[in-house]
Amino acid sequence: MVTQREILEELMQLRERLGFAIIFITHDLSLLIELADSIAVMYAGRLVERAGATELFRSPRHPYSLGLLNSFPALHGERVRMEGIPGSPPSLTALPQGCAFHPRCAFALDRCRTDTPRLARPQREPAGRERLAACWLQDGRQSPPGPLAVRLNDDAGPGTGPASASASAPAPASASASASGDTTPGSAR
Amino acid sequence: MTPTSGGAAATDRPADTAAPVVHGPRRPGVPVLEARRLTKHFPVSQFGPASRRQVVHAVEDISLALPRGTVTAVVGESGSGKSTLARLLTQLITPTSGELLLNGELVGSDGRSRREYTRQVHLVLQDPFSSLNSVHSVRYHLERPLKLHRRSGRGELTAKTLELLERVSLSPAADFIDKYPHELSGGQRQRVAIARGLAVEPKVLLADEPVSMLDVSIRLGVLNLLDELRSREQLAVLYVTHDIASARYLADTVVVMYAGEVVESGPAAQITDAPAHPYTQLLLNAAPDPGRTEPPVLRGRGSPPSLVNPPGGCRFHPRCPFAMAVCAESRPPAFSVAADQVAACWLHRPGDPEKNAPGPAADTAGDVPRAAEPEPGPAPAPSTNK
Ligand SMILES: Nc1ncnc2c1ncn2[C@@H]1O[C@H](COP(=O)(O)OP(=O)(O)O)[C@@H](O)[C@H]1O
Ligand code: SF4
Ligand code: SF4
Ligand SMILES: [Mg+2]
Numbered sequence: 001m002v003t004q005r006e007i008l009e010e011l012m013q014l015r016e017r018l019g020f021a022i023i024f025i026t027h028d029l030s031l032l033i034e035l036a037d038s039i040a041v042m043y044a045g046r047l048v049e050r051a052g053a054t055e056l057f058r059s060p061r062h063p064y065s066l067g068l069l070n071s072f073p074a075l076h077g078e079r080v081r082m083e084g085i086p087g088s089p090p091s092l093t094a095l096p097q098g099c100a101f102h103p104r105c106a107f108a109l110d111r112c113r114t115d116t117p118r119l120a121r122p123q124r125e126p127a128g129r130e131r132l133a134a135c136w137l138q139d140g141r142q143s144p145p146g147p148l149a150v151r152l153n154d155d156a157g158p159g160t161g162p163a164s165a166s167a168s169a170p171a172p173a174s175a176s177a178s179a180s181g182d183t184t185p186g187s188a189r
Numbered sequence: 190m191t192p193t194s195g196g197a198a199a200t201d202r203p204a205d206t207a208a209p210v211v212h213g214p215r216r217p218g219v220p221v222l223e224a225r226r227l228t229k230h231f232p233v234s235q236f237g238p239a240s241r242r243q244v245v246h247a248v249e250d251i252s253l254a255l256p257r258g259t260v261t262a263v264v265g266e267s268g269s270g271k272s273t274l275a276r277l278l279t280q281l282i283t284p285t286s287g288e289l290l291l292n293g294e295l296v297g298s299d300g301r302s303r304r305e306y307t308r309q310v311h312l313v314l315q316d317p318f319s320s321l322n323s324v325h326s327v328r329y330h331l332e333r334p335l336k337l338h339r340r341s342g343r344g345e346l347t348a349k350t351l352e353l354l355e356r357v358s359l360s361p362a363a364d365f366i367d368k369y370p371h372e373l374s375g376g377q378r379q380r381v382a383i384a385r386g387l388a389v390e391p392k393v394l395l396a397d398e399p400v401s402m403l404d405v406s407i408r409l410g411v412l413n414l415l416d417e418l419r420s421r422e423q424l425a426v427l428y429v430t431h432d433i434a435s436a437r438y439l440a441d442t443v444v445v446m447y448a449g450e451v452v453e454s455g456p457a458a459q460i461t462d463a464p465a466h467p468y469t470q471l472l473l474n475a476a477p478d479p480g481r482t483e484p485p486v487l488r489g490r491g492s493p494p495s496l497v498n499p500p501g502g503c504r505f506h507p508r509c510p511f512a513m514a515v516c517a518e519s520r521p522p523a524f525s526v527a528a529d530q531v532a533a534c535w536l537h538r539p540g541d542p543e544k545n546a547p548g549p550a551a552d553t554a555g556d557v558p559r560a561a562e563p564e565p566g567p568a569p570a571p572s573t574n575k
Contacts, residue, residue, distance in 0.1 A: 001432075001433075001472060001475045001476055002266060002471060002472065002487065002490070003266070005474075005475035005485070005487060006475075006487065006490060009484070009487075012484075027405045028405075028477060029479075030434075030477040030478065030479045031477035033479035034477060034478065034479060034484075057479050067406060068405065068406060070409075071405050071409055072434065072477075072479070073409075073435055073437065073438035074434065074480070075437065075473065075476060075478050075480075076461070076462070076478075079437065079438060079457075081413070081416075082438070083410075084405075084406055084407060084408060084409030085406035085407070086410075088374030088375070088376055088377065088404065088406075088407050089374070089404055089406065089407075104406075
């Protein structure tokens with residue numbers, strides 16, 4: 001852990017100095033939220049959500065992102081039982097029909113079993129948030145369930161742009177990241 | 190989560206007194222498994238006669254008690270001796286010195302007591318892929334130990350196998366009993382491996398990084414299973430991990446290892462909320478924390494020392510930002526720092542003026558090793574480049 005953190009610090013310093021962009025590919029979402037400006041979440045070979053790190057952490061729009069966030073026990077606060085995500089990642093050779101996440105999704109609708117949702121801007125997303133999610137819950141035909149409809153405090157505020165999470169970074173460089181679950185049962189990292 | 194209390198049987202005894210500090214949850218009665226002053230030195234096989242007597246000091250003088258119905262987490266970086274400790278506790282390897290007690294009785298070395306020990310103390314390995322044989326079904330894997338252990342008849346076997354699957358939440362069990370390992374996900378395989386261990390009705394489960402090779406989304410399921418085995422079946426569980434957040438989640442007591450030694454132990458939430466040892470503080474600052482607003486400041490950078498020639502005194506002293514003269518000279522004993530919490534660090538010597546000192550200056554505020562510190566929050570960062 002200490003060594004990992006030191007290597008990451010080194011990388012981030014290099015980024016500041018040389019101004020390049022970093023793409024982290026990892027399943028360690030809790031680390032990404034600290035390090036990345038923007039995060040792309042993949043499931044079963046597809047991008048399912050893309051958002052600023054803070055936005056993703058505070059107000060995920062895709063049930064898989066929500067499930068991933070609930071898979072990392074916190075370092076502080078009260079200890080509460082957490083459930084992770086039921087079931088297990090599908091095999092890439094036998095992807096479920098429709099939304100590939102539907103067998104594990106607590107919010108699945110009828111159409112999730114047959115139609116694949118496209119990556120799109122959530123219909124009720126406040127203006128100014130740059131965000132994409134591939135989920136039928138976000139197509140505007142229904143209100144998404146509470147945990148997937150959290151609004152950030154600064155949503156209403158004028159001038160809060162998509163870069164609010166990274167506004168303090170002086171360099172033009174950005175770190176983006178991709179978090180992804182296993183796609184085949186048994187594939188190890 | 191049910192657990193609340195736990196910690197080390199703390200003492201204020203100075204280093205030279207004989208009785209060692211026993212780490213682990215404190216519960217009334219005799220612990221199922223107790224390790225006294227376990228030490229393991231691996232011989233280093235190298236060329237040349239000069240190095241013939243060199244050894245790796247992998248585990249140094251660790252005493253641990255595992256009561257029934259508790260989870261003890263052993264946390265440390267790679268190479269800190271966690272697996273060696275777990276293997277010593279399974280008797281897979283022989284200690285250089287120290288002894289094991291099962292239900293309060295010294296474990297003998299004859300075949301019979303070894304077999305009894307192996308039955309009662311089960312090791313769950315990190316890799317659920319290699320621990321099952323791909324040519325055999327789930328049924329085969331579970332019936333074998335059932336037959337050997339309980340000499341169950343044909344008729345009962347299926348019923349008992351189904352029951353085992355239900356106990357590890359592979360449900361409905363009938364859907365799993367005739368599957369082969371390749372038809373199962375990593376988490377399901379780890380459950381089968383655990384079920385196989387349960388077949389012989391062990392009292393102690395030693396789990397060495399049981400989720401580190403599993404997909405993130407299914408790790409909690411396996412941790413929750415360990416939690417249930419603790420509360421429902423009253424097993425004594427040792428959970429070995431490098432992930433201090435998961436240790437906090439699951440364990441009654443957290444034991445922190447550095448370079449083969451225990452540096453701190455105590456009730457899980459207390460260790461993470463008020464770490465007393467500089468190394469525990471470093472480990473926590475390095476751990477991922479999405480709630481963090483500033484990059485953490487690491488105090489004590491560097492890597493663990495060679496265990497062939499570990500540093501004298503406190504093994505952490507070459508890295509420690511608080512090191513004093515005494516730290517290089519003598520090994521700090523485990524001092525009591527709070528209820529059930531001990532830290533092997535000279536800063537916590539009773540009566541030591543430095544113990545409760547507010548620290549050298551305000552700029553180190555976050556990390557002054559005080560036991561009563563409510564929040565180990567990171568010190569203000571000199572520069573923030575997120
Ligand atoms: N069989 C062995 N022979 C020699 N050295 C060993 C052996 N097993 C472990 N070690 C050494 O003991 C130390 C502790 O290893 P280990 O217990 O595996 O740590 P951890 O599980 O915390 O990563 C390491 O330096 C490792 O190289
Ligand atoms: S599309 Fe349907 S199944 Fe897929 S994540 Fe959204 S609600 Fe769940
Ligand atoms: S004993 Fe000394 S070197 Fe070791 S952790 Fe404590 S202050 Fe640091
Ligand atoms: Mg290990």
